[in-house]
Amino acid sequence: MAEQKTEDFRVILVGGGPVALTAAHALSKAGIDYVILERRDQLDVDSGASVAVWPHNVRLLDQLGMLDEADRTYMPVLYKRNLRRDGSMISKSNMFEAMQINHGHPWMCFHRAKLMNMLTNNLPDPSKVLLNKEVVSIETTSTGVTVSCADKSTYTASMVIGADGVRSTVRRMMNEEASKQPDEPFVSTYKGLYGYSTKSPELDAATCYETHSGRMTIQLIVAEQQQHFLVYERLEKPTADRGPRFSDEDKDALAAKYADVKFPGREPGQWVTFADVWANRQWSMLSNIEEGVVKQWHQGRCVLVGDAAHKMTPNTGFGMNSGLQGVAHLVNRLHSLLQTNPNPDGAALTKVFTEYQAALIKNSKTTVDMAGLYTRLVAWDNPVWKFLDQYFLPYVNGDVTSLNMLMSPIVQKGVPLDFLQENAYKTGKYSYHTGQATIKVA
C-alpha cells in the first residue's frame, strides 16, 4: 500500500450509535476525514427509550453547535420520588434540578430517537453514514486498515474506531489479531424491560418516579408528552451469555408480574399502575443488561469507544455519557497528534490510544461500579441495603447527597474538545477541573 499523504488520514467508525455519531461530529470539527459503517438499515431515529446527557457532555453539544436544538428537544426532569411497590413514599428530592445547580447546564433527558435525529440531521455530510454495512473483518497493514463488510464491500483508512456496542466485532477482531483470549468481561445480573408510553395525566411531568423493591426496580420518567419506563429484574443467576432474544410474550409476562406496582397521582387516593403504563406503551424492548470494563481498549490501528469498551446498568444514566467523554479524550489527542504529525505511523497511534485508555479506564470502572451498586441498593439485594434505602438514606437526603459525593465528581472531571470554542460555558456550585475551552492558536 502506498504511503498515505496528510490529507489522506481517515478514520472508519464502526457502528452508528450515539457515541459514533458524536465522534463523527468531533472528527469533522477537527478536520479529520471519516466514514461510518453501520450494520442496520437505519439509525435509531424513531425508537428507543430515554437517554440523558449529563452537564459535562452538554458542554460538547455546545461546542458541536447543537446546544440550541438540544434545548428545544430535551424533556426537562427536575424531581425524583422514591416509592415502594404499593406506591407509598420513601422519600422525594430535587436531585435532577440539583444537577444544574451543581454544574450550570441542565441534565438533558431525551427520547433516544430525538437525540439520534439531532445528531444525524446535524452531520455536515450525511453521505458519510453508510447503512447495511456489517463489518466482518479488519486487516491491518503497516500503513493502514482495510475493513470488509458482509456485503463484500471494503473500505480503507488510517485507523478504526470501534463504536459497535457491547457485542463489538472490532473488539473480537482486535483480540484475534493479538492472538489473545477474548476480552469479554461482561456479566448480566439483571434484565431490563424498557420503552415509553403516552403520559398518564394523573402524574406530574418533569418527575422520575422510582419503585424500590425486592429483586426489582422501576424507573418511570414522566415528561409533558411521554413517559419512559425501565423495569429492572434480577436474573435467577448472573450469566455471561448474551441471553435469549426475548419475544413479545416474554415482555407481556414480565409486565404482568409488576402490573400492580403503583405510582401516586396528583390528587389524594389517585393511582396509576404499571398495568396502565404498559397498556399505553408505544415501544418496548426486553434484554439482559451487561456490566463490565474491557481490559485492553486498543490494538494496532483499532481503538474502542462507548459500550464496546465499558458497559453498565442504566440506572444512573452514565453509559452513553462515559462514551461521549471517550470521544472527547480520543479526538483531542488525535487532533493534537495530526497538528505535528499529519501522517502518523502505528507507533504514534498506539501512543495516543494508550494515553486515551489510561486517562479513562479508572473512571470507567468507578462509573460501572457505582451504577451497579445503585442498581443493587434500590433492588434491595440484601437486608442491609433494604434497611439503609428505606430508613437511613431518606434522612440524609440520599439522592442529593449521592449526587454531590459520587456523581458530581465524575461530572467535574469531564473534558471539552480542546480545539473548539465553548460559547455557552456554564459552571455551578462545583467547578470543572478543565474550564472553558478556547481555541488554541497553532
Ligand SMILES: Cc1cc2nc3c(=O)[nH]c(=O)nc-3n(C[C@H](O)[C@H](O)[C@H](O)COP(=O)(O)OP(=O)(O)OC[C@H]3O[C@@H](n4cnc5c(N)ncnc54)[C@H](O)[C@@H]3O)c2cc1C
Ligand atoms: C433503557 C436504557 C436507558 C439508558 N439511559 C441512559 C442515559 O440516560 N444516559 C446514558 O448515558 N446512557 C444510558 N443508557 C446507555 C446507552 O444507551 C448506551 O451506553 C449507549 O447507547 C452506547 O452507545 P454506543 O454508540 O457505544 O453503542 P450502541 O448504542 O450499542 O450502538 C452500537 C451500534 O453499532 C452497530 N454495530 C454493531 N456491530 C456492528 C458491526 N459489526 N458492523 C457495523 N455496525 C455494527 C449497532 O447496530 C449499533 O447501531 C441507557 C441504556 C438503556 C438500555
